[in-house]
Amino acid sequence: MEITEKNFSFVTQDIKELANKARSNNKISEPLYEKYQVKRGLRDLNGKGVLTGLTEISEIVSSYTDESGKSHPCDGKLYYRGIDVENFIAGFTQEKRFGFEEATYLLMFGELPSKPQLDRFKEMLGEYRQIPPNFVRDIIMKKPSKDIMNALARSVLMLYSYDNKADDISLPNVVRQCMQLISEFPLLAVYSYIAYKQSTFGGSLIIHEPRPDLSTAENILWLLRTDSKYTKLEAQLLDVSLVLHAEHGGGNNSTFTTHVVTSSGTDTYSAVVSSLGSLKGPKHGGANIKVVKMFEDIKEHVEDWNDEEEIAEYLDLILHKKAFDKTGLIYGMGHAVYSLSDPRARAFKGYVEKLSKQKGMEEEYHLMTNVEKIAAELIAKERKIYKGVSANVDFYSGFAYRMLGLPMELYTPIFAIARISGWSAHRIEELINCGKIIRPAYMNVQERRDYIPLEDR
Template sequence: MSRYTEITPELYELAEKVKRNCVIDPELYQKYDVKRGLRDISGKGVLAGLTDICEVHSYTIVDSEYVPCEGKLYYRGIDVEEIIAGFTEDDRYGFEEVTYLLLFGELPTEKQLQEFIQQLEHYRSLPPSFVRDVIMKAPSKDMMNTLARSVLTLYSYDEKADDISIENVLRQGLQLIALFPLLAVYGYKAYRHFHFGKSLVIHPPKAGLSTAENLLYMLRSNKQYSKLEAKILDIALVLHAEHGGGNNSTFTTHVVTSSGTDTYSTIAASLGSLKGPRHGGANIKVMQMFDDLKENIKDWTDEEEVARYLSDVLNKKAFDKSGLIYGMGHAVYSISDPRANVLKQYVKSLSEEKNMQEEFALYEMVERLAPEIIARERKIYKGVSANVDFYSGFVYRMLGLPVELYTPIFAVARISGWIAHRLEELNNGGKIIRPAYKSISKHKPYIKLKDREQNVELKIAER
């Protein structure tokens, strides 16, 4: 073990001090009416800002009461389900159209859409030697860290990196939207070559292909993909492109933007947020949980056996002992997550193409059983339903995508929303975001260094 990563006895001792001295009594959150996670006990978020980009709709108000309803997602006021129905009916890819809508607040004409796609294609090339000098050097085992490092390094190649005018940030944003698929795929190719000795084959993106098509084209050694595969990946990108200003990574975008910093620092911070298993990394946890389920039950069709496993997961007896059934529940939605509903429609057809109908049936069973088990064994204040992560990981597995790219593909989609929110914050902000934290520390005198040994002994005696 490297001396840089070794946890020494001295570090363990210091860590114990952190565990002992950095604890806040949970009852104090109720006493001072602190909204933990900026949400109240019913799950309703604390109003921290306004946005015209996206609406996440999960309840209606009846006689001044909040009543949960089927979830709805609107991009610039347009139902995302209608958007998807529109471009699929025309047999088109939709991610570029949705990106235009999010950034500019209106649907493009056919001419505007083609010009926008050409603009993205123009920006879809990395600086000379960037792959060799940055991506190939010290490749990380985590592609989100690779993405963040690449984004921060792009700052060095930008002569106007610190210019936060709307025109310049839009230019930077379009470049990042265009480059994220390359950064993700090339980072993965370098990782599998240097860590596992796999062949290193890098395909440049192909003009005329959509973002979804180029992802599959660059990733696969033979550059081949079916139309259904590309269409479902495109729909997944559309569904992940934006989710309101309050989700963790987008709120990070607003917070960091409000400080006046550059675009590259802002997006690197948002990537750090999205990496977390409670946010963009959740679909990986769903896949790992299902792998564990399939290893530990004998009959996938036995509802009682599956229900027992889910109960064990909930009671910290199975899987990662976290007590969480991953892919179930959402901070906002209660009755349904519209993104999960849309994705599920296409998952069935893809499972038939890939001959994975048994796995799809298992997913459907868990989706039905988990809310019943959670409601029976947990005190919950709102409904629980499958969220988008429940099916997205399964989609990516059927597409043959490596698990290391699950969260980066989320980022490839969400960068559109982040840039839209950064532009909105710059256009309407003007104040640094700084919420209040109440201190619960008791005032105490400073103890001189020579007297502290005696003070420590007293503390130990008191314990």
């Protein structure tokens, strides 16, 4: 069959039959997982992660143990290098500074920088905030992708070809590569979106040069907006969001991917692209998009946004798979680790409220707070969740990005722009402490059988 652009992605009947064969011959009996005590998802029956490594980069606290050894849920806490992230945010915001670059320094190098150290670090990031000549034309514009995460991954892999020391995994070289990628990510993501938008919808193609004197958050808004204008509060909210998304323990899927791939000895570009592929998944980095779509659905079906009874009735329909996408999930509620509260949502909520007032979107903000309260009560009552349920950071981040006028295609890439700081820190930590390639065990449960000659099958 001739491969053309029209039939390249066409699923034939032969492919469907092969898929059915794969499905029937790969289904493992559920009781076997319990029989062999397999910790599916590397979590035990209580949802607690299996210990696979040690880290000094960040700590997530969601419970405490009493004198008898019994565990109790508590309000969540997140620490970056032992520092409470809420106190960290309060510190730089009180001094009217942006904090993402400082958070990146803290995560990567293990200590708070002095003013001269921070100034030099920001200066270096500004110097690295550029991509190779003609890269936009030759790589980004050549074949724009509707999925900006895939476009971002492709660009990162292509940057390998521009690096004369791409395979050098000595610590100084890896630090240099990580700092360059941290600086380049906003450009790669925004330019990829602009290329996609222009190729799909037409219109003018406006590419702004980054400004080395601006923070990462400011540069995102500067590059994305046609007039490059933004308010101080807009940049501040985006900066806080980047800080809160920069790191979240070594066990989250994309960061664990960083450790796994780094342990093989591969190059920085391959490790980062692997983590991007993980983050792209809707169970990981794409959750806030689901929240935004769910709220659009709620606004269509709930007439009075202040009527808690009407809101509860519709949320009950969502919970019982009778409304929205019929999965039974109220998106943005609950977390794999946190119980009574997510500290990131707690820290972010106040900035979201401030911006909603500036944007004249207070009514929508109050709808969100009503849904947050009512959904927690409904889920706790319906599902009997042992550890409690609360809004996570995704519950508010999607609404925040929408107020900033950010296109939905960039929601997950902005997560990546933040999280590469954490990935970089964990790559460095793995390289320094790595002794063995990470290789967990899988038990084979297929019975042995004889080979049958082709003519006898």
